[in-house]
Amino acid sequence: MNELVKTIADILEEDSIDVTKKFEDYENWDSLSALSLIATIDSNYGKQILNKDIAACESIEAFCNFVLG
Amino acid sequence: MLMDTQKINFKFYSNGIKQRVKVSSSDAPTFMFQTSDDRFLEHYWNWENFNERKDIISTEDKNENPFINKPVWRKLDTDGNDKTIIREIISALNYNKDNTKIPNHIKENIEIIIEESRHIWQRNANELIPNPVPLPDNKEITNFLPFNKITKYGVTLKRLTHDKIELVRRWRNDPKISQYMEYRDEITPEMQEFWFKKIDNNKNFYFIIEVDDKEIGLINVKDIDYDKGTGEPGIFIWDDNYLNSTYPIQAVCCINDVIFNEIGLSKVSGHVLRDNKRAIRFNKIFGYHLAENQDNRHLQEYLLEKDIYITNRNKLIKYFIKK
Numbered sequence: 596m597n598e599l600v601k602t603i604a605d606i607l608e609e610d611s612i613d614v615t616k617k618f619e620d621y622e623n624w625d626s627l628s629a630l631s632l633i634a635t636i637d638s639n640y641g642k643q644i645l646n647k648d649i650a651a652c653e654s655i656e657a658f659c660n661f662v663l664g
Numbered sequence: 665m666l667m668d669t670q671k672i673n674f675k676f677y678s679n680g681i682k683q684r685v686k687v688s689s690s691d692a693p694t695f696m697f698q699t700s701d702d703r704f705l706e707h708y709w710n711w712e713n714f715n716e717r718k719d720i721i722s723t724e725d726k727n728e729n730p731f732i733n734k735p736v737w738r739k740l741d742t743d744g745n746d747k748t749i750i751r752e753i754i755s756a757l758n759y760n761k762d763n764t765k766i767p768n769h770i771k772e773n774i775e776i777i778i779e780e781s782r783h784i785w786q787r788n789a790n791e792l793i794p795n796p797v798p799l800p801d802n803k804e805i806t807n808f809l810p811f812n813k814i815t816k817y818g819v820t821l822k823r824l825t826h827d828k829i830e831l832v833r834r835w836r837n838d839p840k841i842s843q844y845m846e847y848r849d850e851i852t853p854e855m856q857e858f859w860f861k862k863i864d865n866n867k868n869f870y871f872i873i874e875v876d877d878k879e880i881g882l883i884n885v886k887d888i889d890y891d892k893g894t895g896e897p898g899i900f901i902w903d904d905n906y907l908n909s910t911y912p913i914q915a916v917c918c919i920n921d922v923i924f925n926e927i928g929l930s931k932v933s934g935h936v937l938r939d940n941k942r943a944i945r946f947n948k949i950f951g952y953h954l955a956e957n958q959d960n961r962h963l964q965e966y967l968l969e970k971d972i973y974i975t976n977r978n979k980l981i982k983y984f985i986k987k
Binding site: 621624625626630634637643646649650 | 905906909910911942945950983
C-alpha cells in the first residue's frame with residue numbers, strides 16, 4: 596500500500612497525500628495524471644484500470660484497495 | 665446552362681464502392697457530387713437542403729479543391745435548370761434503392777458516373793452499405809462532409825448541428841469554460857447563430873464529444889488552410905465528471921486522426937493562454953511545441969506536426985483500448 600501511495604503522490608506532484616481524500620481534491624489531478632496513473636498501474640501492477648474504475652473509488656485509499664485487492 | 669434535360673445522357677457505373685457521382689452533358693458544365701457512403705445520399709436527397717449549402721466550391725476552385733481526390737464542385741444555379749437536373753438525379757437515386765438499376769426514363773436523360781476515390785473515402789470502403797436503407801421522408805440533412813460521426817478510442821465525436829448550438833452557447837458562457845478563452849464576454853443567441861453560419865463548412869469541423877451517450881464537451885479543428893495543410897484544433901470539456909479523466913486525451917487522438925489521416929493536414933497549431941499551464945501540459949503529451957518568438961506573448965502559439973503526433977499517439981492509445 597505504501598509504495599502505491601507514494602507512486603500516487605508522485606503523480607500528483609505532492610510530497611505526501613491524505614488517502615482519505617479524493618484524487619480531485621488535489622490541484623494537479625487532471626487528464627494527464629489520470630493517464631499517468633493508468634499507465635503506472637498497468638506497468639507496475641499488471642492491472643488495467645479504466646476511467647470508470649478511478650471514478651468509482653470514493654477515496655485514494657479505496658482506489659489503492661481496488662488495485663491491490 | 666442546360667436548357668433541355670432531354671439532351672443529357674445517363675450512365676451509371678459502380679465498382680461496388682459508391683464514391684463520387686459525376687454528372688455531365690455535352691452542352692453543360694460538369695457537375696460532380698461528392699459521396700462516400702449512404703450519407704452522401706442523405707446530403708443531397710433533399711434538393712432544398714442541397715440548395716442552401718453555402719460551402720459548395722465553385723468551378724473556379726477546380727484545381728484547388730481541398731480534398732486529395734479533388735472532386736469538383738460548382739455552385740448550382742438555383743433559379744435555372746440546374747435545379748431540374750439535380751431533381752432528376754435525386755429522383756433517380758430515390759428510385760434506385762439498391763444502386764444497381766436506374767429507371768429507363770432517367771437513364772436516357774442523365775449521365776452519372778460513380779468513380780473510385782483513392783484517399784479519403786477508400787478507407788471507409790468496408791463500412792459502406794451495399795444495399796442502402798431507404799431514407800425516411802423529410803430526413804434532416806445537416807452536414808456537408810461524411811464526418812458526421814466518428815467513434816474511436818472510446819469516444820464518439822458528432823458533428824455540431826444547428827440544434828446543438830444553444831447547448832454549446834450555454835457551455836461556452838459558463839465561466840469555468842470562458843475563463844480560458846480569449847473572448848470572455850457573454851455570447852448571445854444571435855452571436856451564436858452568426859458563429860454557426862460562419863463555421864458550418866468544410867474549413868471548420870466542430871464536434872460534440874460523447875462518452876457513453878453523454879455529451880461532455882466540444883472539440884474542433886478550425887480555419888483549415890488546405891493549401892498550406894494547416895488548421896487549428898481546440899477542445900473544452902464542460903462536464904466536470906470527465907474533465908480529469910483520460911477522455912479528453914482520447915477525444916484529441918480521435919480528432920487528430922481525422923485531421924492528419926483523413927482531411928490530410930500536415931501540421932496544426934493551437935493558441936493557449938500563457939497562464940493556462942494545464943492546457944500547455946496537456947498539449948505537450950501529443951507533441952505540441954512552442955512556435956518561434958512566442959515567449960513573451962499572452963496568447964502563445966503551439967505547433968504539432970503529423971509525424972510527431974503519430975509517435976506520441978501510439979504511446980498513448982494502448983491505455984484506451986481495453987485488453
